[in-house]
Amino acid sequence: MSIPARDTSSDNLIPVQHLRPGDHAFVSYGNDEVRWEVVTAFVRLGLARGEKVLVLPCPGVPEEEVLARIDFPSRSTALARERGQLVMSSMREVIRPDAEFTATRQIGRLRTETDRATAEGYTGLRAFIDMGWVRALGADVGAMAHREIHADALFTGRPYTEICAYDRRRFDRALVSAMERAHPRALLERLGSLRSVRDADDALRFIGEADAANQAAFSRSLEIALARTAPARQLTVDLTRLHFLSVGCATSLLALVSGAVGHERVEVRCDRGQARMLRRLGAEAVPRLTATEAVRPW
Template structure:
């Protein structure tokens, strides 16, 4: 990501998005672009939501559908019944001139139409290639991202991701865009990010791990554990609550770190299944370890 992810208020994997989230995403290649959009769109379809997809205006719909189906099941039926809509962004304001206010009003109409059609929730994926394609003022777009669109999310029925091509926008714009969103996404599904925890003062060192801890991210996971182990702080914290997957190897590595931390207190936080895994693997036998979770 072009911005400092650890400085963002909330960064999650695309699978951990909540209803009503407004999230920033960036991509550097076609794989990271469509892995995120595809995962997001298929999740919405499987949950019975209406999905609005505003793809790069340069792409024909047939190409968009091919990319989507590379990351999930066929979507033709969802398109035919109107659950998945492929839309051009200029539809939100035409025949009137472009303005971000009209763009937002058009989105609101789409949400209201979906609710009238019986959908409980709506999600949209917006490729920000539309900004250059339709000549939008970038300052107005950034205002929209930062504060203008908040009313769209008030009732948590609408979720939105805005995907930025890092090769089309300057680092300054990317930084401002990411900061303007309450939530940011990992660059691609299946990745892992280690971000510092800011809690407990000088006597605590901690990391929060976001994404997936498995064979594909094992090297990065082990590096994060080495950072924790190398700290001289008497209290060590590993926050794993934003992991969508934790394999047994990685869970055992956490327990080995805790067992070796003689004279220090190790706190591991995780979701219910992760907590259960640690307990099954012998966490209660490590006196300096506290496992916190559901």
């Protein structure tokens, strides 16, 4: 039986749907099709929450293609563009009239744009920035990395949310890894995906979507965790970073915990909706299961 190693690098990993104002997030992609998933969700969620949305796509990608991608499968973003809630831009435009990138100029402009968005009646500003601009502007990679690490003033206590997207084919692997660690949040690359990781305290954490397509993987991860923790006779399962928990996965969880006769206690950390679902499915009839409602740390 293969036992997953502890994954401390996942401490900041969340699905894009969990981003909140003040979040500074990293995502990477290595496929031209995959890269549209996160930006499309990010744009649509921001519009639904009454935020102004700024999109800086990879230079060289025609604006018509960007708009077609984020509009698919409907034209629901067209009205947002017409009223100015959704804006297509570029890093060259952000730093104008400067010709060269400086962190001071970029941060200052984004602060101004955030204030302008709230003055216009929006709840805040969110920006998706494809980091392909670095090569397009011939910017110094060190200056870019310094900005990424020292941009707290843009986010702390302010209604600004940002995703920095790195194409793994364009950047050195070590730099991409460093930037992932440097950002307070990191995002799952694919919508609809599920990650299961061991926390430092040996808890099993699920991240993403535990839906019908991922039910087999969900159950298998739980079976492995129960087998691993049998000598300790207890296990903690954290569901709070799930965007979606299906009835099927919740039912599998209850069945596996009910059958884990070697365990005295299985604590399931969950949000209010998940706790309600587990109760309705009969969690209270599983003596060794304790459902603990937990508030996300952000």
